[in-house]
Amino acid sequence: MKVYTKTGDEGKTSLLSKERIFKDSVRVHAYGTVDEANAAMGLAKSLTNRQWAIDIIHPIQQELILLNADLATAEVTENSTYRITHTHVERLEKIIDQLEERRIPQHYFVTPGGTQASAALDLARTIVRRAERYIVRLKRTETVNTPVALYVNRLSDLLFVLARCVEQEELITQVTQIVMQVLQEAKQADGGKSDMLEKAKKLIAAAEKKALEINVPMVIAVVDAGGNLVAHERMDDALLASVSIALNKAYTAVALKMSTEQAAAVAQPGQSLYGINTTDGCRLVIFGGGIPIWENGVLIGGIGVSGGSVDEDMSVAKAGLEALQ
Template sequence: MRVYTRTGDKGKTSLYDSKRVFKDSARVESYGTIDELNSTLGLAKNFIDDKKMYDLIHNIQRKLFDVAAELATEDKAKLKFQITKEDVKFLENKIDEYLDLIKTPDHFVIPGSGKAAGYMHVSRTICRRAERRIITLAREIDVNEHLLKYINRLSDLIYSLSRYLENEYEEVKFNR
């Protein structure tokens, strides 16, 4: 199989269920941003020495393929997996687990006291952008409510992991 097909040369791509859409559609922007998130998480995990956290991130990456497939499929009957409330609950449990290990955040911090934390913060911002793109898509089509919650909680988990990874951080104080 070749990487190039020439079928996208006029600005269209195929969804998972073979429907053709423009490459800048809200749907493609949504799953494309999930792909970008998955890639940055892949980079970030390689700077993490904690096997448990590494494995957690790797498993989230696997789940992001389900998220992307769901976003890239118009015909829901062709989906093998959909994001569920159990997936959301899993993230909530992990958020609680990692926040219990750090001082409760009550201020902003300068992101990136180390490479692992820095890359996780980049992933966090991409996750939040993915959520915005999915919300744009949700104004056009019906998006699984659990998928929306999942991405929202995922950004919270990535934030929690980022904070946990911060060795020495600088608090941002505002003059009021």
């Protein structure tokens, strides 16, 4: 069957009763406008990824086809059976009530266009309003199934609240994505400072495990890239002197951007950093146990360990760093 039939070339079309009427009649305007609204709802459905909204829109689109069949029925007899009933109207009212419960109250006139899907729903709403005006005009002179007029009236209200619910959800999603992107960029910009505490916990746990294995109570300190303390742990029976020494080792590793073992080598008499341990308030430590923490080539902090021999301190500090690899 061809799409074009040429039967409407004279400006007339057929109703379901086969009656021929002019295409610009109020009845044709009415069901033609409902068809237009259906298309706009289809656009909204294609623009949203909210499955709950699609589950509302699609059945209504199918009901609009039935509603148009009622509008295309001009002759009414005792045996006439309408397709749209009060049950359909009540279902729309129930959906409206459910949507109102989830909608954020708005005490101002809405400007359409917050999101693409909500804009399409608002467009469908205005088209439904126009269809309702044609139906009201048609009822003055011809018979129209009462639930049809009620259905169209409720549909415009439903589309309004549906547009608001879809809009608020999509805007919340957009804002959340923007915030998460900003946080991620900030995290990358600060070289991992934002999760330094989590890293410090892992470092200390791994270092403590190693200290237990060699049976030497240790003090373990972790600082950030500015030399500020992030986490500090003193194992039972660790030397009190090690509390400040461990912290200063971590600070030294960051301040000099080298391990305290390396600092010891260049701080010997005749070397380039001889006497450096007497500067900076004597905070700089020049024996092993302090190591800088690098991530993707960026200095993010330092770890300092004290409590055993130099070799023991170094082995525990290195064990801690392995937790980040």
